[in-house]
């Protein structure tokens with residue numbers, strides 16, 4: 001595991017953009033699972049506004065690590081956020097965008113998206129393999145939409161599951177551990193002081209760390225990078 005700490009969110013966004021450009025440079029098709037949440041928003045802005053010319057968008061295929069079960073124009077939609085902050089600003093072919101349909105029946109959509117991954121992604125060890133999975137981490141240690149109260153979904157035998165937000169009860173469709181940990185590379189983008197406590201417990205493997213879904217992220221390739229700002233990293237030793 002590599003832990004990269006930067007001064008602030010903007011610096012995280014700039015350095016992650018350069019990292020993405022380097023990773024995707026040689027590939028024919030480069031398959032990325034995107035995250036929702038607060039940090040990707042600024043990362044997408046910086047990527048689209050400062051680095052768009054350095055990315056070969058024809059080779060980039062966008063998928064999502066999780067989606068809220070809402071319409072694609074709902075303020076809660078991860079897809080809508082990505083359209084506003086990234087997709088609408090860059091020249092990416094429409095056929096390279098593979099969204100989770102938040103408006104569909106959740107169970108059927110989890111099944112459909114799992115099958116789509118089987119069809120579209122190259123396979124490694126018999127499972128679909130992303131080139132890069134981008135993850136956020138909630139203040140409660142959740143990642144994608146696998147929350148601590150449903151940690152069993154992490155080890156699901158399926159590619160996607162329907163999860164339930166612990167407070168709002170909102171349903172989500174989420175990738176599961178077998179797909180996330182089969183990726184070539186996994187990058188966490190985590191910023192802000194509210195994340196500091198869980199960042200420390202998970203990275204330093206402190207007592208009880210396994211109750212947090214983010215602690216189960218361990219790609220078989222061992223290529224795991226945490227991009228943190230100083231606030232999120234402030235308790236790390």
Ligand SMILES: O=C1O[C@H](COP(=O)(O)O)[C@@H](O)[C@H](O)[C@H]1O
Pocket residue numbers: 035036037038039065066067068078135136137138139142143144145
């Ligand atoms: O609900 C979600 O939250 C996490 C973390 O988001 P943040 O706003 O606390 O950074 C995110 O990774 C996930 O995609 C999203 O649906």
